[in-house]
Amino acid sequence: MTASTASKKSRPKPQPNQALLAKIFHWVNIIALLLMITSGLQIYNANPVFGGRGGWQFPSLFLLGGWLAGGRHWHFAAMWLFALNLLWYGLYIFITQRWKRRFVGVNDLKALQTSQNPKRRIYVWHRLAYTVIIPILLLAILSGIGMYKPAQFHWIVGILGSWQALRVVHFLTIPIVVIFVIFHSWLGLKAGGYRLIKSMFW
Structure with a gap:
């Protein structure tokens, strides 16, 4: 050596x-x-959204x-x-x-299919997760506004069809966001280990 x-x-x-x-x-x-x-x-x-007042x-x-x-x-x-x-x-x-490095592009989708570089694939999955979560967050905020002010924003209720549908959609955005946080953290660990996760907060 x-x-x-x-x-x-x-x-x-x-x-x-x-x-x-x-x-x-x-x-x-x-x-x-x-x-x-x-x-x-x-x-x-x-x-409760599921089961009415007697629900879990x-x-x-x-x-x-x-x-x-x-x-x-x-x-x-x-x-x-x-x-x-x-x-x-x-x-x-x-x-x-x-934003040019945050969201998925055509080359990223090709890389998922052809790239043999593990780091490259991790970064693609990260950008894909960032891209998918944006409409979910907007849906959570929009449905929440519709529930908060149904008279003023009746068109939001109308888009989803009913008040119950609005409540179900808003509630289901919660586990999706939690799954995103877990997936986001796991990808961070895969890309840079605990040091990278720590650097996000300290």
């Missing part, structure tokens, strides 16, 4: 470093999502708000936090042109 080879092996790998705005975005998202999910389950328990309810351990009105107050406050966080981050990646 040459001295240069030994030097390269002993040299520590560079630590991943994320922009401060990206770290703030991730922290605010985690907090807002936890508040929305727990307060949303409190609202759900008042009149979530344990109080996973609820926030104490009662229906309290759950609604927390839910709408967290919704504004979540929506505004998405808005400013969307403007940030647009202005910095980071």
Whole structure:
């Protein structure tokens, strides 16, 4: 083994470093999502989407708000936090042109079929996940607005066909977002290990 080879092996790998705005975005998202999910389950328990008032309810351990009105107050406050966080981050990646590396393109779809590079495939799956989650988040916000102000936004209820359909759609966006978070984190671990995940928050 040459001295240069030994030097390269002993040299520590560079630590991943994320922009401060990206770290703030991730922290605010985690907090807002936890508040929305727990307060949303409190609202759900008042009149379960599946099974009516006699339907299955979530344990109080996973609820926030104490009662229906309290759950609604927390839910709408967290919704504004979540929506505004998405808005400013969307403007940030647009202005910095980071969107060019965030969303899936034609070459990415070809790479999934032909590329033998594991890292390349991981990045493609990441961009695919980013692309798919955008309409899901918009649907969650739109259906939530329709439930919050059904008289003013009756056209949202009309698009989905009925009030019950609106509630079902809004509720089903929750597990989809949770699955995205898990998949997103798993891809991050595959791409850069724990150091990459840590760099997103610290």
